[in-house]
Structures are given as C-alpha cells and as structure tokens.
Amino acid sequence: MKTFDWKEKLLTVLFWLAALAVVGILFSIIGYIVWKGIAVVNLDFILEAPSRAGREGGISIAIVGTVYLTAVSLAIATPLGVGTAIYLEEYARRRSKFAYLVNLTSETLAGVPSIVFGLFGFVFFVIFLGMGWSVLSGSLTLAIMLLPTITRTAQEAILAVPHEYRENSLALGASKWQTVSRIIIPSALPGIVTGIILSIGRAVGETAAVILTAGSSLGMPGGLFDPARTMSVHLYILATEGISLERAFGTAFLIVILVIVINYFANLSLYRLSHSRNNR
Amino acid sequence: MLIDEAGGEMSRDYFAGNDADLVRRKLIEKIIEKLLMFSAGISILAIVLISLFIFAQGLPLISEIGIRSFLFSLDWSPSRGEFGIGAMFIGSLVVTFSALLWAVPLSLTVAIFMAEIAPAKIGEIMAGIVELLAGIPSVVYGFFGLIIIVPFIRNNLGGNGMSVLAGAFILGIMILPTIINISRDSIVAVPREYKESSLALGATYYQTISRVLVPAAKSGIITAIILGTGRAIGETMAVVMVTGNAAIIPENILFPVRTMTSNIVLEMGYAVGDHQAALFATGIVLFVFIVVLNLVINILKAVKRNENI
Missing domain, CATH: 1.10.3720.10 (MetI-like)
Incomplete structure (x- = not known):
C-alpha cells in the first residue's frame, strides 16, 4: 500500500510537469518576442513605409496589406459560412445527401494544407481568372480557408439555440426566414462572432497561401487588384533573407500582440455564450 | 360548399393579407432558401475546383514519369528535367x-x-x-x-x-x-x-x-x-x-x-x-x-x- 502511494505521487508530479512544460513553451516564445520586439516598435514603425527592402523605415504597408486582406476575406467568408450553417441546421433534412456532402467537404477543407490552397489560388484566381497577384486573389483564397471555421462555429451556436425558440416563433405565425433572421441568428450571435474572431487570427497569420496569391510587393495596395504584402509575409522575408533581424522582431511583436488581443476577444464572446446558456 | 369556400377565402384574407402578398412572401422565402443552399454548396464547389485545377496541372507530369519514380526517385534537378521528390x-x-x-x-x-x-x-x-x-x-x-x-x-x-x-x-x-x-x-x-x-x-x-x-x-x-x-x-x-x-x-x-x-x-x-x-x-x-x-x-x-x- 505504501509503495502504491509513492507511485501515485510521482505520477501526479509528472502530470503537473507536463502541463508546466506547455506553459513554459508558450511563455518563452511570447516572452522572447515581446522582449526583443518592444524596443523596435514605436509610432514611426507602425506609420512609416519600409525603405531599402525593409532594412529601414516601418511596416505601414504590411499593416495595411494585412488589414485589407483580412477584411475582404472575412466579408466574403462570413455570409457564406453563416449561410451554410443556417442551411445545414435549419433547412436541410437531417440525412440528406447534400448536407452530408457539405459537411464532408467542409471537414476536408479544414484539413487541406495552406500551401495547397496557395497552389490552387495561384492557378485559379491569379492565372485562370486573370486577377494576378492581388488583394482580391489573396482574399478569395483566404476566404475558402476560413469557410470551415466560420461554418462550424456558427453550426454549433445555432444548435445551441433552444428548440422552444423556434417552435414559439413558428407558432406565432412567423415564417421560417422570419424565425431564422429575428430569433435564431440573434440568439446564436455570440458563437458566430467567436468564429469570425478566430478567423481573423487565422487570416492575419496565414503566410504560405498569401505569398502565392497576393504576392509580396512592397507597394501600398490601392485597390482590390493591386498586389499586397501582409505582416506575416513581411516577417518571413525579413527573417529568411537576412534583411533586418531588428525589424523582423518588431513585426513578430506586432503579430503576437494582435494574436493575443484576438484571442482575448474570442474568449470574451465564448464566455458570454456559455454565460447566457447557464442563465437559461 | 359555397359557404365553405367563401369562409376559406375570408379566413385566408384575414390572416395573411391578400393573395398577391402571400405569393410574394412565399417567393421570397423560396429565394432565401435557395441562396442559403447555394452558400452551402460553395464548400463542395471549392473542393471540386481545388482537385480539378491541381490535378490538371500536376497529373500529366506524374503520368509521364510514372508515379513510382516521381515519389521515390532521389534526383530532383529541375534544370536537367529530373523531377523525383523522393x-x-x-x-x-x-x-x-x-x-x-x-x-x-x-x-x-x-x-x-x-x-x-x-x-x-x-x-x-x-x-x-x-x-x-x-x-x-x-x-x-x-x-x-x-x-x-x-x-x-x-x-x-x-x-x-x-x-x-x-x-x-x-x-x-x-x-x-x-x-x-x-x-x-x-x-x-x-x-x-x-x-x-x-x-x-x-x-x-x-x-x-x-x-x-x-x-x-x-x-x-x-x-x-x-x-x-x-x-x-x-x-x-x-x-x-x-x-x-x-x-x-x-x-x-x-x-x-x-x-x-x-x-x-x-x-x-x-x-x-x-x-x-x-x-x-x-x-x-x-x-x-x-x-x-x-x-x-x-x-x-x-x-x-x-x-x-
């Protein structure tokens, strides 16, 4: 009996150490990048355009590129993803072939490596549709990548809406779409928003697909058909081509901060979701 | 019979406005359903297009040099036309x-x-x-x-x-x-x-x-x-x-x-x-x-x- 106690204690320590290792990994990565990057970042770094291929100046262009691509891709993916979720949960028959196929392809899309999306975006949007390396090509490619996340989170949120809401609304004489648009979507909104916020994080960080579809031009993107460079692509080029380690740290710092802020908001809306569920 | 029909007409009018209105609303509902179905179809379309375009670009080369030598040949030198990704x-x-x-x-x-x-x-x-x-x-x-x-x-x-x-x-x-x-x-x-x-x-x-x-x-x-x-x-x-x-x-x-x-x-x-x-x-x-x-x-x-x- 004594030896048993010993083993159990040792195992407990091991489990705690494993958890600690994961915490340690996260904090050493974030800590190091913040420590090295915070000295580089100031208002000029954010507002100035890069010069001499990024050796000098700031990263304003990359910030604009990131915001531009993220906004356009979300503007495309959000209605499609939420629409898909509504169709699957509210309209499609449970065991219909179509719904099964949508779920299956959506799952497959979620697993396809980003470089494959990049290849597809390059040959389809950039070459075949003649959009060139542009904000639009990049955003459309990104939109397809974001679709599964937005769909799945919206599906879960819609599923969590109590059944009585639908029945009450329909019993009051509301039509299907009235029920969906005035009852279900508002009730599911926190979950839908979480999906959108998570997608922002993915869009900001995506590199492989973006570099093949939006290009890596250092010009300021003026319109949808201009090429653009995102912060992630900028960081990749600065670091691997040995252009400026200092500016790479600054860029990495801004990306990490952005990711932390995005995560915070995603958790906030998740919290609100579970909170409203508990109050029910 | 007559009364029944008249009554039916009357109650429909009473609950749902006139006929044209009802038809219009039903049409809108139908259009919305089709739109939602279309957005659901995008995932399928995306997978089909991705497979189609990537296979169209890459498959001819694989069939030309053979899947086995493409996958397992260790000779990757594009300038000499050797494409083994082993x-x-x-x-x-x-x-x-x-x-x-x-x-x-x-x-x-x-x-x-x-x-x-x-x-x-x-x-x-x-x-x-x-x-x-x-x-x-x-x-x-x-x-x-x-x-x-x-x-x-x-x-x-x-x-x-x-x-x-x-x-x-x-x-x-x-x-x-x-x-x-x-x-x-x-x-x-x-x-x-x-x-x-x-x-x-x-x-x-x-x-x-x-x-x-x-x-x-x-x-x-x-x-x-x-x-x-x-x-x-x-x-x-x-x-x-x-x-x-x-x-x-x-x-x-x-x-x-x-x-x-x-x-x-x-x-x-x-x-x-x-x-x-x-x-x-x-x-x-x-x-x-x-x-x-x-x-x-x-x-x-x-x-x-x-x-x-």
Whole structure:
C-alpha cells in the first residue's frame, strides 16, 4: 500500500510537469518576442513605409496589406459560412445527401494544407481568372480557408439555440426566414462572432497561401487588384533573407500582440455564450 | 360548399393579407432558401475546383514519369528535367514522425491532466494557454525556431543547426494544441459511471485513468493524433525556416532536410513549365495524403457509431 502511494505521487508530479512544460513553451516564445520586439516598435514603425527592402523605415504597408486582406476575406467568408450553417441546421433534412456532402467537404477543407490552397489560388484566381497577384486573389483564397471555421462555429451556436425558440416563433405565425433572421441568428450571435474572431487570427497569420496569391510587393495596395504584402509575409522575408533581424522582431511583436488581443476577444464572446446558456 | 369556400377565402384574407402578398412572401422565402443552399454548396464547389485545377496541372507530369519514380526517385534537378521528390517525400515523413514522437506523449499527458487531474481553475487556465498556442501563426514559430532553436542546436549539438531536429521541435509545438484539445474532449466525454464504477471496485485513480478512461476515449485520441499528423505534414512556413532545405535524405537528426511543402514554397516563385507542374504534382501528393487521413477519421467515426449501437 505504501509503495502504491509513492507511485501515485510521482505520477501526479509528472502530470503537473507536463502541463508546466506547455506553459513554459508558450511563455518563452511570447516572452522572447515581446522582449526583443518592444524596443523596435514605436509610432514611426507602425506609420512609416519600409525603405531599402525593409532594412529601414516601418511596416505601414504590411499593416495595411494585412488589414485589407483580412477584411475582404472575412466579408466574403462570413455570409457564406453563416449561410451554410443556417442551411445545414435549419433547412436541410437531417440525412440528406447534400448536407452530408457539405459537411464532408467542409471537414476536408479544414484539413487541406495552406500551401495547397496557395497552389490552387495561384492557378485559379491569379492565372485562370486573370486577377494576378492581388488583394482580391489573396482574399478569395483566404476566404475558402476560413469557410470551415466560420461554418462550424456558427453550426454549433445555432444548435445551441433552444428548440422552444423556434417552435414559439413558428407558432406565432412567423415564417421560417422570419424565425431564422429575428430569433435564431440573434440568439446564436455570440458563437458566430467567436468564429469570425478566430478567423481573423487565422487570416492575419496565414503566410504560405498569401505569398502565392497576393504576392509580396512592397507597394501600398490601392485597390482590390493591386498586389499586397501582409505582416506575416513581411516577417518571413525579413527573417529568411537576412534583411533586418531588428525589424523582423518588431513585426513578430506586432503579430503576437494582435494574436493575443484576438484571442482575448474570442474568449470574451465564448464566455458570454456559455454565460447566457447557464442563465437559461 | 359555397359557404365553405367563401369562409376559406375570408379566413385566408384575414390572416395573411391578400393573395398577391402571400405569393410574394412565399417567393421570397423560396429565394432565401435557395441562396442559403447555394452558400452551402460553395464548400463542395471549392473542393471540386481545388482537385480539378491541381490535378490538371500536376497529373500529366506524374503520368509521364510514372508515379513510382516521381515519389521515390532521389534526383530532383529541375534544370536537367529530373523531377523525383523522393528526398522530400521521405523528408516530410521523417520530420513529421520525429515531431509526433515527442508531441504525442506530451499532448496526451497534458490532455489527461486537463480532463482529470487539474483543479477546475487550473484546467481553465490551461485551456486558455492551449488556445493561445494554437493562435500563434506558423511564421512566428518559424522565426522563433530560426533565432533560438537553430543557434542552440548549432552551438550545443553540432552541425549547422538547421536540421530535422529543429523542424521536429518547432513542428511538435505547433501540433500540441490539436492533439491536446481533441483528446481532452474525448476523455471528458467518457460517461461518468465508467469512472465511478472503476473507483468503486477499488481501482486507484491512476489505474482508472490508464485502464478505463484512456481506453474508452481511444477513438477520439486516435483521431487527435491523425489530425495532428495531417497538420504536421501540411505545415510549411515554420518548417521551411528551420530545416535548412537541402534536398537530401538526412543521415541523422542533425542533418538538414527539405519537406514537400518547403519544396513548393521555395521554388514556386520562379518555376515554369514542367518544373511548375512538378510542384503542383507535389501538391497532389499532399492533397491525397490529407484526403486519406480524413477518410480514416470518418471510418473511425462510423466504427464508433456502430459500437455504440
């Protein structure tokens, strides 16, 4: 009996150490990048355009590129993803072939490596549709990548809406779409928003697909058909081509901060979701 | 009869306005349903287009040189028209396997910790930590690897630092969240009675975990590992930044290595003609890999469903 106690204690320590290792990994990565990057970042770094291929100046262009691509891709993916979720949960028959196929392809899309999306975006949007390396090509490619996340989170949120809401609304004489648009979507909104916020994080960080579809031009993107460079692509080029380690740290710092802020908001809306569920 | 009809007319008018209004509203409902169905169809369309375009670009080259010599020939020299991705194919497998080797045991330990051992508050904090780990972009992981891990390996273990080991370390970190989250969920989903019965029979806490909870959560854990494998095979930016990218078969873990994904991102910028086709063919291999992994997961799900019935 004594030896048993010993083993159990040792195992407990091991489990705690494993958890600690994961915490340690996260904090050493974030800590190091913040420590090295915070000295580089100031208002000029954010507002100035890069010069001499990024050796000098700031990263304003990359910030604009990131915001531009993220906004356009979300503007495309959000209605499609939420629409898909509504169709699957509210309209499609449970065991219909179509719904099964949508779920299956959506799952497959979620697993396809980003470089494959990049290849597809390059040959389809950039070459075949003649959009060139542009904000639009990049955003459309990104939109397809974001679709599964937005769909799945919206599906879960819609599923969590109590059944009585639908029945009450329909019993009051509301039509299907009235029920969906005035009852279900508002009730599911926190979950839908979480999906959108998570997608922002993915869009900001995506590199492989973006570099093949939006290009890596250092010009300021003026319109949808201009090429653009995102912060992630900028960081990749600065670091691997040995252009400026200092500016790479600054860029990495801004990306990490952005990711932390995005995560915070995603958790906030998740919290609100579970909170409203508990109050029910 | 007449009265009935008149009454019907009257009540319809009374509840739903006039006929034209009703028809218009029904039409709108129908249009909206079709629009929603269309957006659902986009996922199918996307997969069809992706397969179509990537296969159209890459398949002719594969059939020309033969799938076997494309996959296993070690001669990759596009300038001479030699397109064998053997070294990259093995490179991807080696880096992925080495990453799984340490990431799977650590992830499962942490998943069990979060599901069963940690106090609720600590479990919540860990969930936040894992979320954040999942949110950090691969290029940031790659940058960290390049600045910290590569020099560390160079100075302490030898070689130039850009190596299988550096790739395996960074990649392992990146797949932690995938494996942790899914296996934790499947452990949490094990019915409470299983655990209670085991404890009531006099099993210790850890006996219950290793002989009851983990076996019961087996299919979820396998799914987690498969998804982690898929993520590792497909990962590009982090790997390309830390593995040195030499298209050779590494003799040991301190050797540089080039993966299939790295090969695409490194050469896509300037590749033309057959060379570009060969990169698309590499994309086909990746795509097929992921589809097969997904299939396995779906089969697992189906088996699990049958077991439950």
